[in-house]
Amino acid sequence: MSLGDNELERYARHIVLREVGGAGQAKFKNARVLVIGAGGLGSPVILYLAAAGVGVIGIVDDDTVSLSNLQRQIAHRTTDVGRPKTASASDAMHAINPGVTVEAHTRRLDPSNALELISRYDIVADGSDNFATRFLINDACFFARRTLVSAAVTEFDGQLATFKAFDRTGGYPCYRCLFPEPPPAGTVPSCSETGVLGAAAGVMGTLQALEVLKEIAGIGESMAGRLLVYDALTTNFRRLTVKPEPACALCGPSPAITDLSAHRHQA
Numbered sequence: 001m002s003l004g005d006n007e008l009e010r011y012a013r014h015i016v017l018r019e020v021g022g023a024g025q026a027k028f029k030n031a032r033v034l035v036i037g038a039g040g041l042g043s044p045v046i047l048y049l050a051a052a053g054v055g056v057i058g059i060v061d062d063d064t065v066s067l068s069n070l071q072r073q074i075a076h077r078t079t080d081v082g083r084p085k086t087a088s089a090s091d092a093m094h095a096i097n098p099g100v101t102v103e104a105h106t107r108r109l110d111p112s113n114a115l116e117l118i119s120r121y122d123i124v125a126d127g128s129d130n131f132a133t134r135f136l137i138n139d140a141c142f143f144a145r146r147t148l149v150s151a152a153v154t155e156f157d158g159q160l161a162t163f164k165a166f167d168r169t170g171g172y173p174c175y176r177c178l179f180p181e182p183p184p185a186g187t188v189p190s191c192s193e194t195g196v197l198g199a200a201a202g203v204m205g206t207l208q209a210l211e212v213l214k215e216i217a218g219i220g221e222s223m224a225g226r227l228l229v230y231d232a233l234t235t236n237f238r239r240l241t242v243k244p245e246p247a248c249a250l251c252g253p254s255p256a257i258t259d260l261s262a263h264r265h266q267a
Contacts, residue, residue, distance in 0.1 A: 003022060028052050030055055036060045045212070047075055062084075062106060063084075111260045127151065131179075142165055150208075156197055177243070211223050
């Protein structure tokens with residue numbers, strides 16, 4: 001897919017990058033990325049993907065904008081309070097770049113739609129805020145053979161990793177290799193209980209967008225097999241190596257999880 005004159009000007013700072021160039025920008029234009037959650041993490045992800053010229057960006061979110069969101073969810077404005085997040089995020093993306101296609105999925109990702117929805121896209125960015133959804137996304141991405149770029153943030157801390165355990169040649173772990181099971185309900189406080197510094201969510205969401213773009217263009221070093229841990233109070237980044245867990249119930253040699261049926265029982 002060629003780039004028009006307007007696109008050559010818009011993406012000039014990408015195109016002069018030796019690692020990206022016109023070929024890499026064309027890859028962005030041809031890519032389909034699904035962003036799950038248009039909140040504190042999803043907001044910078046979708047804005048930067050739109051600015052970068054990713055051709056089709058899907059957004060999954062069933063929530064509406066509230067005033068307490070605006071301290072960190074930068075895709076939304078005060079005038080958007082009460083609107084579906086997918087609608088306000090779509091407007092923000094088109095204001096930045098009218099050339100991208102936005103596919104708004106104003107629904108909750110659940111076991112009945114996860115596999116079909118994720119299969120429509122090349123890469124998934126998980127910006128969800130609960131463990132049940134994170135495990136569902138991980139499992140669906142594994143079965144759909146889709147690369148997953150996952151981020152999390154709470155208070156002043158963040159984590160980032162890329163998962164593509166379906167690629168057996170890479171020896172990569174999945175999310176369950178790090179966290180085998182969701183914690184019991186009610187044992188982990190929510191963002192509304194603990195709080196989160198808005199800019200910390202912005203840091204992690206921006207890094208998440210960067211990793212998505214790297215995966216699309218095939219440049220740099222993938223975060224697959226690694227976990228990035230960020231401490232905003234000390235401005236400290238640690239990168240840990242994560243290996244596949246031989247006893248993993250999903251991607252191990254003797255998997256106990258072979259479909260999404262267990263999630264249906266938990267829903």
